[in-house]
Amino acid sequence: MDDASATDALQAEMDETQRLCIRLRGDWLLQGAETPSRGAFLNLLDEFPGTQILAFDSEQLGRWDASLLIGLDALTRAAQARDVEVDARGLPDGAQRLLQLARAVAVREDAHRTAPPSGLLASLGDATLRLRTTATELLRFTGELVFSMLRLVRGKAVFDPRDLLLYIEQTGARALPIVSLIAFLVGVILAFVGVRQLEQFGAGIYVADLVAIAMVREMAAIMTGIIMAGRSGAAFAAQIGTMKVNEEIDALTTLGIPAMDYLVLPRTIALVLMMPLLSVYAGLLGIIGGGLVALAMLDVNVMQYMEQTRNAIDLHAVLGGLLKAVVFGGVIALSGCYQGMACGGSAMAVGKATTAAVVMAILLIVVTASALTVIYTVYGV
């Protein structure tokens, strides 16, 4: 049968007994020429308002598939809703049976989900409400972690020391290359900026103070923190999230092994131990990077630069930087593990959890860094 154009594929004719006959012609294939849509079928009932009986003629119908059934289903349902009698005998047997099958299970009204309200205001409100629940949940999570630590102190935690060593290696030793590179370059950048400005006042040597203080007090901890958030925080969220999806966490729980002790505790301890070490190392590399720039661009020698640096930093500055690193370590581990444990049940959810972990960690790092700097300044530390 040749392809019928859209107009003669579907035709309707009303006879004097108010019987509306739908004439179907040609091939009705989703992949073929375009055929009338669901709307075209529904329009027929409006075109012939007085219809009493709906009948079909499929004498000239060729091959057909869902494209025909979609229209027929809509039409017969609409007809029945208007108390029009449907006489389906004129349809191919297969089509009759499939239409029947589509009605075998009634539409579950409660299964339909109402889409959440969209729009700028709605999503703003939604985000605000979510922020509150996240904050309470994060607090609860922190509390559970504290209890888990207390169990560890009393020797009652279900904890594998080998895991701790593994995470120390992963978060500490393996992060050295990237931390070295970034810290060195941050030192170089600081020195470049400093040399340009300070040289104007003939105070070029003070670039050593600038680099040393900035690195030791602030930049080393922050840069290491941001690297670790992307490296370890994301890894924690992905590891724990995937375990959640595969019911592996449930398996731990039913075997009497609290996920808090077994999964969260070693990761947190490893990161809290490694962050200050990495941060000190980053500070050192930053100072070396800055020093090389100063030596190249200024008229100073190594001894002068080292002397200037040593006078610039004191123990307070170093301890202040270390404290920050410890806090950042805790914040990163907490974000990663919390987002992993809060992960939903799909592959998509693991990706979301990982993103959320990094965003949350960086946000918290910046907020706590500012808070600590303000506190240090106020108390003159």
Next chain:
Amino acid sequence: MSEREKLIEVRDLTIAYGDFVVQRDLEFSIDRGEVFIIMGPSGCGKSSLMKAMIGLLQPASGDVWYGGEPFWSCDEESRRGLARHMGVLFQSGALWSSMTLAENVSLPLRQRTALSAARIAEVCAWNLALVGLSGFEDYYPNELSGGMRKRAGLARAMAMDPEILFFDEPSAGLDPVSARLLDELILELRDSLGTTIVVVTHELASIFAIGNTAVFLDTEARTQLAVGAPKEMRDHTEHETVRRFLRREAPRREAVIDGAGA
């Protein structure tokens, strides 16, 4: 096993996710040493009931009693104590994917018992042999087929010698022969070790082959419709839903369009 001892009692249990009640007013008991089936159509809340029984989902009301002790209304420490007598085989096996089979099976032993490393290795090898996985100690879960993963999960669940074993859809995703072998293994565990076994399933062949007692949960009524021996339920139940389910009958289609469905 002449005297029947009630090991597990589910009393007035309601399971809900937030406001959405999945099942309510569940009330049944499980005898020591029997195979108990939780059955019902897909999505009726079978797995949720199991989660409530093993401590993964807090019920909205009611409680599960193990040997006369309430599970949910006691403190976390004693709950963990009760859970120590349970083993669970999850639907997908839920093996820890970053560990080898041997590490999977021995982790609970290493963490929860004071056994020596050599002893743990023996127990681990024995359990793997029991499920037909000898020699796979150093394989990772992703290197195994679905059926093997499930059996490895069973080896892990059995490692602690639990009094009660829970199975979530044991035959899902298995070929008929493997499913049959798993059924036989379940019966073997009951007969030789006296383990009480709770199985969540909708496989009719399994239900009739291994079930001593069963509870039928319904999606529409959101509660249990019948408790009893599966075969008796099939032949004598007054509930049409239960009969249809157990006889594998489709609901009769009503003619919605003239000329069809005759």
